[in-house]
Amino acid sequence: MKPTPDASDQVLLQGILGGDLDAFEALVRRHQGMVYRFLFHYLGNATDAEDITQETFLLVHRKAALHNPALSFRAWLMTIARNLAVSHRRKSVPRPLDPAVLAGAIRDVSPAPEREVLLREDATQVHACLARLPEMHREILVMRYLLDLPLHEVAELLNIPEGTAKSRLFKARAELRDLLEPLLSVAGPATSSAA
Amino acid sequence: MNCQDFQNGLDTRDPYTPSAEEQAHARTCMACRRKLEASRRLLEGLAVVRGCARVPDLAPRIRQAAAAAGPVDAAGPSLGDRLIAWVQFLAPTSPLKSSLFYAAAGSIIFVLLWAVLARVPPRTEGPAAAGKHAWQMTMLHGGQPTVTGPGGVAAAPEAGTTFPAGAELAFPPASRARFRLPGQAEVEVEGARLTLQEYGFRLSGGRAKVQVRPVSEGAPAFRVLTPLATVTVMGTGFTLELSERRLLVQVSAGRVQVEAGSGRKVLGPGEELRVGPSGWEALPGSDASSTVVPDSDRPEVPQD
Structure with missing residues (x-):
């Protein structure tokens, strides 16, 4: 039976336990974006992100019976993805951003051609510096700024209090900024918002 | 605004938008201007990087792999998995859970402390406590006593x-004085010769009127030793x-046990x-309620 689009994660998990591959596919489609984007930014490598995304969902499929319904499915899924990414990261090598994709992303952020060079430099340096951060700081920055999740959800996914998430985020951001500062070309007068 | 305030503002706001005051400070301070510019470019860089993740449709490929991997492992969670899941569930990750968690932790600590402290006898209830509190003497009438052994330490007159x-x-x-073992006993002596002990005294002559606070059950009793x-x-x-x-011996309140010769x-x-x-x-008329106990039942009295 085809699962309805608004079926909850719990209902889909029940379907998976009953051997329903449609339910599994629906669950993958619902969450693959978050998992893939997290892994892409965390690992800095699209090929590895694809492989680990697949591995994450296969583990969910195999261990669906282990999920505790009292806990958020997203938190459980992200815990699996993080654990796999951490163990895989030792073998993974971050790669530079694809120039074509980067150009598209820059146009999405600012269509002004005169800013393209600067944004390209910023994005390249941020991508490289992110890979140098400790795992704990990298994952929270990825979740907050690259997955654009609100802080309370980041705290829930990391299974830490919101206050802890906040202080960790600020430390991580300051560390990334300190790494970035000497790499950026000399600044002019600060006139625009940093938000 | 100084650089420290500027840095605090920069590092503790999400999202960060510099105030007019912070912008004014950045215009005058090169180091802070660089930090502000780095923050701005960091967030812009993150916005670009965010758009670089083009999510492929992995669902068909993952479905195929799942079908090839075989059926779902139907075994339920082990005891360890359940334990970890519950610990994760109880972790203080939301304001409500935090409140409950810290309230429960505080209650447990309070109960444990109370249980420990309630078992410790008050300092006033035994010779151990008395040892820490020396006798305080106040002259009431007549001349000062002659002191031998460990000397007295003069304090304020009162x-x-x-x-x-x-x-x-x-x-x-006819010389009278009052001795106090703070919170435990008060003894008024007249023309007395006595040796002070930690929780009692040895009376060799004279008159002593004793008031002792009751001790808890099991705590050593206050004793007065006399030659008789x-x-x-x-x-x-x-x-x-x-x-x-x-x-x-004259008793005004409570009960006193007197041991002499072959009984008590x-x-x-x-x-x-x-x-x-x-x-x-x-x-x-004094024997009506007194109890005489044979010598064999007499408790051992320290003979120091």
């Missing part, structure tokens, strides 16, 4: 003189008058007793 256990004091006849008898406090107030050949007697309120070298000396 606080009197402090004596440790072991001090021997001999008062001139040992008086153990089981209640609160009594008077001792010791001459060369006779000890007079327990005196209640209003009762009195005389003890001579040959043992008990009868007093008219």
Whole structure:
């Protein structure tokens, strides 16, 4: 039976336990974006992100019976993805951003051609510096700024209090900024918002 | 605004938008301007990087792999998995959970502390506590005593003189003084010769009126040793008058046990007793409620 689009994660998990591959596919489609984007930014490598995304969902499929319904499915899924990414990261090598994709992303952020060079430099340096951060700081920055999740959800996914998430985020951001500062070309007068 | 304030603002706001004051400071401070510019470019760089993740449709490929991998592992979670899941569930990750978590932790700590502290006897209830509190003497009338053994330490006039256990004091006849073991006992002596002990005293002559706070069950009792008898406090107030050949014990409140010769007697309120070298000396009407216990049942009395 085809699962309805608004079926909850719990209902889909029940379907998976009953051997329903449609339910599994629906669950993958619902969450693959978050998992893939997290892994892409965390690992800095699209090929590895694809492989680990697949591995994450296969583990969910195999261990669906282990999920505790009292806990958020997203938190459980992200815990699996993080654990796999951490163990895989030792073998993974971050790669530079694809120039074509980067150009598209820059146009999405600012269509002004005169800013393209600067944004390209910023994005390249941020991508490289992110890979140098400790795992704990990298994952929270990825979740907050690259997955654009609100802080309370980041705290829930990391299974830490919101206050802890906040202080960790600020430390991580300051560390990334300190790494970035000497790499950026000399600044002019600060006139625009940093938000 | 100084650089520290600027940095604090930069590092503790999400999202960060510099105030007019912060922008004004950045215009005058090169280091802060660089930090502000780095923050701005960091967030812009993150916005670009965010758009670089083009999510492929992995669902068909993952479905195929799942179908090839075989059926779902239907075994439920192990005990360890359940335990970890519950620990994760109870972790203080939301304001409500945090409140409950810290309230529960605080209650447990309070109960444990209370359980430990409730078992510790108050400092006023035994010789161990008495050892930490020396006797304080205040002269009421007459001349100062002659002191041998550990000497007294003069304190403020109203606080009197402090004596440790072991001090021997001999008062001139008719000279009166009050001894206090703070929170535990008060003794008024007249023309007395006494040796102070940690939780009691040895009376060698003279008169002593004793008021002792009741001790908890099982705690060592306050004792007065005399050449003729040992008086153990089981209640609160009594008077001792010791001459060369006779000890007079008068109880005003509570109960007192007197041990002499071959037995012991327990005196209640209003009762009195005389003890001579040959043992008990009868007093008219004083034997009604006194109990005489054979010598074999007598508790051991320290003979220091």
